Amino acid sequence: MKGEKHMNKELRKAVIAGNWKMNKTPDEAKELIEGIKPLVKGAGCGVVVCVPYVDLAAVLEAAKGTSIGVGAENCHWANSGAFTGEVSAPMLTSMGVQYVIIGHSERRTYFGETDETVNKRIRAALDAGLNVILCVGESLAQREQGVTGELVAMQTKIALGGVSKEELKRIIIAYEPIWAIGTGKTATAQQAGEVCGIIRSVVAGLYGKDAADAFTVQYGGSMNAKNAADLLAQPDVDGGLIGGASLKPADFAEIVKAASK
Secondary structure, three states: OOOOOOOOOOOOOOEEEEEOOOOOOHHHHHHHHHHHHHHHOOOOOEEEEEEOHHHHHHHHHHHOOOOEEEEEOOOEOOOOOOOOOOOEHHHHHHHOOOEEEEOOHHHHHHOOOOHHHHHHHHHHHHHOOOEEEEEEOOOHHHHHOOOHHHHHHHHHHHHOOOOOHHHHOOEEEEEOOHHHOOOOOOOOHHHHHHHHHHHHHHHHHHHOHHHHHOOOEEEEOOOOOOOHHHHHOOOOOOEEEEOHHHHOHHHHHHHHHHHHO
């Protein structure tokens, strides 16, 4: 049956998003986009780059006229106010930014973000008209304790609190096992597929099977040019949130190619 072995493209869209993290000056960012553009032209999947705030203007300009979506790596839950050093969702949309990553494990680990603040940020992003890439995932200790499914379900449910079925269409969830981010370790294709399947079943429980079938679930966690095809062959893996490999045009393009099949 069609869609059994690979994700069902008739139901949902594959999306490959780059997370540049804290890398690239505006000039370097422009150069990187110029390198990526010709390689992803006519891609058969969605292509997004999420970049540091200071690079947004340069990247929006460089990506103009292409199908590359541009995103930020976070946003605050308030529209304005006394939050020194923070950036709000309306500030992003006023520039033309379309996407924002929320709840990345590095934000949760180093900057004290919680499931509750993640939910507040999602609310602000949706209200401002942004598309959200929500990150969920477990630590190595949690995986070894056998609580991956429960933990990821809890993160997903709390993050989506107050999100309507219509708004859900503007959300992508990226499963990012914390133990596989920047470590060179990758979840096996089977492990990734299993947890992405759990996320989809949680979405089905909240919003119904139709909404879950149309919902994009990415895998993030050391996805690269070599392992992308195997990971993307899993029926519940609909793309990737790419770290290191998104800074190398040829590697990023290879992943996009794998997702375009």
